[in-house]
Amino acid sequence: MNDVGREPPAGHILLRHREIPEIDNLEVYRQNGGFEALRKAVTLMGPDEVTEEVKTSGLRGRGGAGFPTGLKWTFIDYDRYPHYVVANADESEPGTYKDREIMEGNPFQFLEGVAICAYAIRAETAYIYLRGEFWQIAESLDRQIEALERSGFLGDNLFGTDYSLRISTHLGAGAYICGEETALLESMEGKLGQPRLRPPFPPSFGLYGKPTVVNNVETLTNVPMIIKHGGDWYRNIGTEKSTGPKIFSLSGNVERPGNYELPLGTTFRELIYEHGGGIPNGRLIKAIMAAGASSSLIVANDEALDTKMDYESVPNVGAQLGSASVIVIDDTVSIPWLINKTIHFFKHESCGKCTPCREGNYWMVHLTERIAQGQASMNDVELLYDVASQIKGKCLCALGEFSIEAVLSGIERFRTDFEQVVAD
Numbered sequence: 001m002n003d004v005g006r007e008p009p010a011g012h013i014l015l016r017h018r019e020i021p022e023i024d025n026l027e028v029y030r031q032n033g034g035f036e037a038l039r040k041a042v043t044l045m046g047p048d049e050v051t052e053e054v055k056t057s058g059l060r061g062r063g064g065a066g067f068p069t070g071l072k073w074t075f076i077d078y079d080r081y082p083h084y085v086v087a088n089a090d091e092s093e094p095g096t097y098k099d100r101e102i103m104e105g106n107p108f109q110f111l112e113g114v115a116i117c118a119y120a121i122r123a124e125t126a127y128i129y130l131r132g133e134f135w136q137i138a139e140s141l142d143r144q145i146e147a148l149e150r151s152g153f154l155g156d157n158l159f160g161t162d163y164s165l166r167i168s169t170h171l172g173a174g175a176y177i178c179g180e181e182t183a184l185l186e187s188m189e190g191k192l193g194q195p196r197l198r199p200p201f202p203p204s205f206g207l208y209g210k211p212t213v214v215n216n217v218e219t220l221t222n223v224p225m226i227i228k229h230g231g232d233w234y235r236n237i238g239t240e241k242s243t244g245p246k247i248f249s250l251s252g253n254v255e256r257p258g259n260y261e262l263p264l265g266t267t268f269r270e271l272i273y274e275h276g277g278g279i280p281n282g283r284l285i286k287a288i289m290a291a292g293a294s295s296s297l298i299v300a301n302d303e304a305l306d307t308k309m310d311y312e313s314v315p316n317v318g319a320q321l322g323s324a325s326v327i328v329i330d331d332t333v334s335i336p337w338l339i340n341k342t343i344h345f346f347k348h349e350s351c352g353k354c355t356p357c358r359e360g361n362y363w364m365v366h367l368t369e370r371i372a373q374g375q376a377s378m379n380d381v382e383l384l385y386d387v388a389s390q391i392k393g394k395c396l397c398a399l400g401e402f403s404i405e406a407v408l409s410g411i412e413r414f415r416t417d418f419e420q421v422v423a424d
């Protein structure tokens with residue numbers, strides 16, 4: 001039943017529209033094996049077997065935290081119903097644009113993944129929460145969902161079983177914080193998009209207080225392939241602990257920015273120089289941000305460039321893989337200028353619920369502004385470091401923690417950049 005030991009396919013597993021034109025058309029998707037995995041799950045496998053297969057695959061959440069997906073599904077409280085699946089399509093991290101390409105290019109594989117997840121956790125309702133700017137994608141997903149209902153792949157009694165499922169889209173209003181899963185759930189309930197105090201976590205207390213799985217778009221798009229080929233087949237891709245393919249969104253000072261689907265464990269050097277074509281105008285690479293604006297600044301030396309991009313290796317160079325949005329920074333970029341940009345973003349997006357994030361980012365904007373404009377002293381740099389350190393570990397959600405990553409690592413690792421711009 002499973003393709004154990006088979007080599008992973010040469011082409012894409014997620015960005016399949018790059019090889020198969022019009023795979024966003026249901027007929028074309030079906031001709032290429034579409035909805036066979038859902039049929040297999042619903043007619044031949046029990047829900048727990050599906051979850052077990054996903055656990056075997058080693059799939060980890062692609063929304064940033066890398067949490068094991070199958071394990072998350074087992075946390076659902078099976079004593080309380082209904083259950084919900086919420087696909088996180090908020091995608092607001094600066095430099096991250098992978099979910100958008102999936103939903104635009106290969107939407108049925110994503111929808112099939114949502115449906116398989118719903119079956120596995122015994123949910124009959126699933127939602128897709130999209131950032132407000134993705135209204136055109138929401139409209140096309142609505143049309144695709146209708147097409148699935150007409151073809152019998154969604155709705156009542158799927159494949160002649162007693163399992164029924166409905167999927168709806170929900171548009172946010174364009175707030176970064178609503179990508180954080182509990183703020184997202186609050187927003188879906190019509191409340192202010194602010195994070196909840198945890199525990200309890202969504203699998204026990206989620207949407208409308210009911211057991212809910214929140215998974216990222218890319219995470220769910222892996223699932224049909226895992227069910228089709230088997231978890232052991234999937235484990236052949238990537239590294240032992242970071243299995244499968246990953247879409248790396250490459251941007252910044254690089255010749256060929258774009259989404260690159262590569263096995264987890266590919267090195268920064270391969271992504272930036274082989275796929276991305278290197279740094280424009282022969283400039284030197286200075287720093288790398290691996291996880292968009294939320295990332296620490298990695299000093300781009302040989303050790304870093306030869307580091308594997310997986311959940312275990314990136315921490316060895318003082319950062320996290322996160323959403324794998326790799327921003328390349330060359331030697332023309334001043335680090336104080338760069339962190340002023342990231343802090344502007346976080347200050348604007350802080351929801352204001354907890355004081356360290358709200359006030360801390362306010363003060364960091366003023367300090368980084370003065371420093372970047374050359375109107376500050378080294379004492380201001382120390383003060384900035386102190387403010388950022390005070391935020392650490394004291395916030396209600398990770399937004400505040402993300403905001404200080406570039407500040408602390410920038411001051412620690414690129415001190416001369418600060419010495420060059422300060423007044424004394």
Ligand SMILES: Cc1cc2nc3c(=O)[nH]c(=O)nc-3n(C[C@H](O)[C@H](O)[C@H](O)COP(=O)(O)O)c2cc1C
Pocket residue numbers: 060061062063064065066067069088089090091092093176177178179180181182214215216217219220397398399
């Ligand atoms: C400030 C903030 C923004 C986030 N934005 C997103 C997002 O846009 N998309 C996403 O999938 N996860 C985002 N996350 C992570 C989610 O909270 C959650 O961990 C994720 O959706 C779980 O899915 P996964 O297990 O498939 O990764 C964000 C987290 C934080 C703290």
